Amino acid sequence: MATILAGYLRNIFEAAATTFEGMAVTCSHFIRKPVTVQYPDRTDMRVQDTLPYRYRGILEVDLEICTGCLACERACPIDCIVIDAVKDKQTKAMMLHRFDIDIAKCMFCGLCSEPCPTGAIHHTPEFEGADYSLESLVRRFVKEPVAAYKPKKVEDDPAIVPILERGMRYIDEFAAPEGKPGEERKTEAA
Amino acid sequence: MSLAGFEVEVEQVGRNGLETEEMTLNMGPQHPSTHGVLRFVVKADGEVMREAIPDVGYLHRSIEKIAEKVGYHGFMPYTDRVDYVAAMFCNQGWAMVCEKLAGIEVPKRGEYCRVIAAEFNRIASHLLSIGTMVLDIGAITPFFHAFREREKINDLLEELCGARLTYNYMRIGGVAWDLPPGFVEKASAFLDRFEPLIDEYNDLISLNKIYVGRCANVAVISAEDAINYNLVGPNLRASGVRYDVRRDEPYSVYPEIEFDVPVGTGEIGCVGDSFARYWVRIQEIRESIKILRQCFKQMPDGPVIAKVPRKFKPPAGDAYVRVESARGDMGWYAVSDGTEYPYRCKVRTGSFAAMSIIDKVSRGLMLADLVTVIASLDIVAPEVDR
Amino acid sequence: MQEFLDGLIAQGYLAAVPAEIVYALGIVVAAAIVIFGFVLVVAGVTTFIERRVWARIQSRVGPNRVGPQGTLQWLADGIKLLMKEDLIPAAADPRLFKLAPYVVTMGFVAAFVVVPFSGALVVADLNVGILYLTAVTSLVVVGILMAGWASNNKWSLIGGIRAAAQIISYEIPAALSIFPIVLIAGTLSMQGIIRQQGWFPTDWFVFHSPFTFMAFFILFTALLAEGNRTPFDLPEAESELVAGFVTEYTGSRYLFFFLVEWGNLYIISAVLVTLYLGGWQVPPITDHPVLRNLLQFLTFFLKSYLGVVIAMWIRATLPRIRVDQLMTTCWKYLVPLAFFNFLGTAVWVVIWPQGSRVVEYLMTALGFGVLAYFFHRVAFHLRRSRAELLLSPFA
Numbered sequence: 012m013a014t015i016l017a018g019y020l021r022n023i024f025e026a027a028a029t030t031f032e033g034m035a036v037t038c039s040h041f042i043r044k045p046v047t048v049q050y051p052d053r054t055d056m057r058v059q060d061t062l063p064y065r066y067r068g069i070l071e072v073d074l075e076i077c078t079g080c081l082a083c084e085r086a087c088p089i090d091c092i093v094i095d096a097v098k099d100k101q102t103k104a105m106m107l108h109r110f111d112i113d114i115a116k117c118m119f120c121g122l123c124s125e126p127c128p129t130g131a132i133h134h135t136p137e138f139e140g141a142d143y144s145l146e147s148l149v150r151r152f153v154k155e156p157v158a159a160y161k162p163k164k165v166e167d168d169p170a171i172v173p174i175l176e177r178g179m180r181y182i183d184e185f186a187a188p189e190g191k192p193g194e195e196r197k198t199e200a201a
Numbered sequence: 202m203s204l205a206g207f208e209v210e211v212e213q214v215g216r217n218g219l220e221t222e223e224m225t226l227n228m229g230p231q232h233p234s235t236h237g238v239l240r241f242v243v244k245a246d247g248e249v250m251r252e253a254i255p256d257v258g259y260l261h262r263s264i265e266k267i268a269e270k271v272g273y274h275g276f277m278p279y280t281d282r283v284d285y286v287a288a289m290f291c292n293q294g295w296a297m298v299c300e301k302l303a304g305i306e307v308p309k310r311g312e313y314c315r316v317i318a319a320e321f322n323r324i325a326s327h328l329l330s331i332g333t334m335v336l337d338i339g340a341i342t343p344f345f346h347a348f349r350e351r352e353k354i355n356d357l358l359e360e361l362c363g364a365r366l367t368y369n370y371m372r373i374g375g376v377a378w379d380l381p382p383g384f385v386e387k388a389s390a391f392l393d394r395f396e397p398l399i400d401e402y403n404d405l406i407s408l409n410k411i412y413v414g415r416c417a418n419v420a421v422i423s424a425e426d427a428i429n430y431n432l433v434g435p436n437l438r439a440s441g442v443r444y445d446v447r448r449d450e451p452y453s454v455y456p457e458i459e460f461d462v463p464v465g466t467g468e469i470g471c472v473g474d475s476f477a478r479y480w481v482r483i484q485e486i487r488e489s490i491k492i493l494r495q496c497f498k499q500m501p502d503g504p505v506i507a508k509v510p511r512k513f514k515p516p517a518g519d520a521y522v523r524v525e526s527a528r529g530d531m532g533w534y535a536v537s538d539g540t541e542y543p544y545r546c547k548v549r550t551g552s553f554a555a556m557s558i559i560d561k562v563s564r565g566l567m568l569a570d571l572v573t574v575i576a577s578l579d580i581v582a583p584e585v586d587r
Numbered sequence: 588m589q590e591f592l593d594g595l596i597a598q599g600y601l602a603a604v605p606a607e608i609v610y611a612l613g614i615v616v617a618a619a620i621v622i623f624g625f626v627l628v629v630a631g632v633t634t635f636i637e638r639r640v641w642a643r644i645q646s647r648v649g650p651n652r653v654g655p656q657g658t659l660q661w662l663a664d665g666i667k668l669l670m671k672e673d674l675i676p677a678a679a680d681p682r683l684f685k686l687a688p689y690v691v692t693m694g695f696v697a698a699f700v701v702v703p704f705s706g707a708l709v710v711a712d713l714n715v716g717i718l719y720l721t722a723v724t725s726l727v728v729v730g731i732l733m734a735g736w737a738s739n740n741k742w743s744l745i746g747g748i749r750a751a752a753q754i755i756s757y758e759i760p761a762a763l764s765i766f767p768i769v770l771i772a773g774t775l776s777m778q779g780i781i782r783q784q785g786w787f788p789t790d791w792f793v794f795h796s797p798f799t800f801m802a803f804f805i806l807f808t809a810l811l812a813e814g815n816r817t818p819f820d821l822p823e824a825e826s827e828l829v830a831g832f833v834t835e836y837t838g839s840r841y842l843f844f845f846l847v848e849w850g851n852l853y854i855i856s857a858v859l860v861t862l863y864l865g866g867w868q869v870p871p872i873t874d875h876p877v878l879r880n881l882l883q884f885l886t887f888f889l890k891s892y893l894g895v896v897i898a899m900w901i902r903a904t905l906p907r908i909r910v911d912q913l914m915t916t917c918w919k920y921l922v923p924l925a926f927f928n929f930l931g932t933a934v935w936v937v938i939w940p941q942g943s944r945v946v947e948y949l950m951t952a953l954g955f956g957v958l959a960y961f962f963h964r965v966a967f968h969l970r971r972s973r974a975e976l977l978l979s980p981f982a
Contacts, residue, residue, distance in 0.1 A: 033406065039965045039969045047648040186379050189507070405904070
């Protein structure tokens with residue numbers, strides 16, 4: 012009898028005590044700062060500028076350094092990259108007639124930017140791609156046929172150097188297997 | 202007298218000349234609390250359920266068939282979608298099965314990177330699981346608190362690999378990116394801030410009498426039933442079976458890391474009830490924090506990926522690997538016929554098996570408990586249907 | 588209200604009209620003012636305040652775009668609901684389906700007749716005030732059952748039946764917790780009960796004796812259950828029954844249920860404040876009738892709105908109780924405790940008819956001690972989480 016009464020009273024006390032504790036936790040939240048980022052108009056800076064370097068946003072192609080190797084087209088699992096690279100019979104140069112990326116199909120996996128030798132195709136921090144028509148989602152990067160880039164030992168064209176540097180920096184982020192130069196990474200201080 | 206659980210003699214239909222009918226309810230594919238698109242046909246006698254028949258397939262995307270078309274490398278982003286809540290484990294499973302087929306060894310630092318990413322993902326997945334479980338039971342704030350922390354983990358992983366949910370971080374032979382500079386500091390700072398918040402979460406909801414009353418002694422699954430019905434992961438461990446793939450069939454660098462495997466003890470409620478499954482997940486979050494701290498200290502220098510040809514053609518044969526995903530033992534099976542494209546890929550997920558025990562365990566429970574059961578078994582629809 | 592009309596008749600303004608018609612019209616006009624000027628606005632604004640309160644508890648911001656700081660959000664929601672298509676399910680019972688929202692609203696609005704906003708502002712100070720309130724709020728059950736049944740939807744039916752069982756069961760501890768106050772005050776009239784209390788917390792009935800202290804919490808719990816609020820919101824359990832008995836309702840019909848749920852919070856709070864927390868009693872600062880009534884109105888409104896905020900806060904904190912546990916709580920815990928309090932108060936009133944000042948001061952000290960311990964725990968949680976603070980309610 013006494014144990015039943017003790018159990019009964021303990022139930023009541025526990026219910027009150029745990030409710031009390033729970034309410035203390037929620038009360039402490041009343042004066043905490045909300046974590047909401049009030050996008051798009053009440054943010055401190057553009058959200059695109061706060062994203063990390065490796066962010067896999069909408070793809071972009073720097074045609075100046077595209078070598079026409081078609082590695083990205085082969086790597087894409089969804090076949091959303093379509094490239095027309097034709098060797099011109101007269102000049103013997105590789106001409107790019109078409110470089111279309113269908114971002115409606117793209118799943119932003121990053122498999123295309125990995126094998127690019129110069130970093131021409133890369134992800135940008137842009138994520139606002141919504142539009143009213145499906146056709147606008149096919150990004151056509153070639154306006155008129157251009158010659159593909161021929162990689163040189165040391166690049167000296169001043170127009171190409173900054174683009175190439177940015178591209179190489181992008182692909183340097185990717186891990187390289189042993190045996191390739193420049194792959195040793197120092198460990199961070201724990 | 203106790204507010205936890207209930208013992209009621211279920212009235213026989215037709216007793217005292219009172220004719221009653223069973224209701225057939227449809228907890229349809231669109232429902233606020235089935236985790237994803239799952240459908241249950243529930244035969245209920247008033248509030249008490251007689252049968253709960255699951256109906257799956259609403260989220261089937263033929264992912265396993267797609268593997269045969271896109272090849273080994275190209276399949277990696279698809280594995281994210283097999284269980285998008287705990288995508289790193291799926292990546293790891295596929296990478297490991299390809300490495301086993303071709304006999305590739307992953308460098309040490311690559312393995313550590315994998316474990317770090319995986320354990321962060323485990324914490325994120327468990328946060329989602331416990332958040333949605335308390336939401337289904339009626340408490341609306343702990344859900345937001347859990348997701349607030351999950352967002353911070355997503356920010357960390359975004360810095361690491363560029364995406365917040367479908368990471369595509371791992372590659373055959375290692376990982377795609379090394380840890381960025383400053384990552385370890387940020388991650389350690391996050392872990393220091395996060396650990397006391399687990400205690401706050403427990404104070405708010407886990408130890409709340411109403412919550413314990415809803416979960417304790419509900420849907421008790423005995424160890425024998427758990428093994429017979431193929432339950433894995435926290436579901437199995439909550440029933441008392443101390444089986445963890447990281448401990449019992451170790452892979453990657455887990456043998457070098459010290460951590461406990463939490464098991465349901467029946468302190469609150471009993472062994473194998475819904476509360477035990479919930480509590481095991483909370484304890485696993487703490488274990489993951491321990492693992493992460495050790496990884497940050499022990500990580501060696503070196504490359505993070507092995508040399509793997511672009512046209513990956515493993516020798517003909519098959520391989521099966523297990524990873525301890527957030528939802529349990531996830532099995533990856535691949536059959537290769539010597540070409541670039543796998544002949545067959547099969548995934549065995551913990552949620553699919555967990556669906557089968559719902560009918561058995563919900564006989565005699567009330568309608569409100571069905572939601573508790575589904576949530577405590579941590580069933581996510583993409584894993585069930587693939 | 589009565590005195591005001593008597594005054595008008597005595598001054599000869601409405602001599603041509605028989606007195607009964609004057610009273611009847613007066614009550615109708617007053618009720619209309621209360622309903623359209625007060626009830627609807629408060630119910631609407633409560634939805635907005637609830638969302639902001641929840642948002643801060645959940646570390647987010649809440650609606651802050653429509654109007655300054657989002658204060659017109661409730662208008663936008665109301666207009667949106669009014670513009671929605673009016674669907675009646677094909678197999679539903681059309682007459683019951685259409686009638687249910689009105690029955691529920693009747694039960695809710697009729698309760699405002701006896702709510703004492705200040706010393707002179709009450710539509711009708713019935714001498715059976717609190718009994719009338721308890722009786723009339725039971726109309727809501729009829730409406731909910733009608734809604735659940737007429738929707739021809741098994742989930743709605745379950746929601747409606749659960750609601751009926753819940754509300755009917757929790758009437759008992761609610762009534763039993765009102766009795767101690769009636770015993771102490773000696774009257775059922777709401778104004779009478781308030782006039783027996785004072786403005787200082789020790790004169791409030793909640794600190795009158797340990798029995799009334801316990802009865803206060805039991806009444807709070809029982810009234811939350813009456814209003815279908817978490818932790819007792821099983822009838823509209825979002826995660827189980829989609830929306831319970833209101834699943835099939837759209838547009839303006841849904842608006843009625845919506846308003847009743849949130850307005851009911853105010854009634855719950857008003858009842859608690861009237862019976863236990865001193866009502867509109869204010870310190871005797873001024874003698875000017877208008878100022879005094881204004882002060883009393885503000886006091887009553889702020890006290891009852893604090894109760895509303897606490898009910899929202901509880902909803903954000905606690906999970907839902909399952910239906911059998913709900914019944915266990917009511918019949919095995921609340922009812923015996925309420926009886927115990929009732930008998931205890933009866934004995935107390937015999938021994939100390941005027942109340943015991945010592946006990947009152949002790950109970951006040953106990954109450955404030957519990958409050959102080961509460962804030963101590965809040966400070967502990969803030970320290971442990973090392974969170975960033977934002978003291979302003981505007982984010």
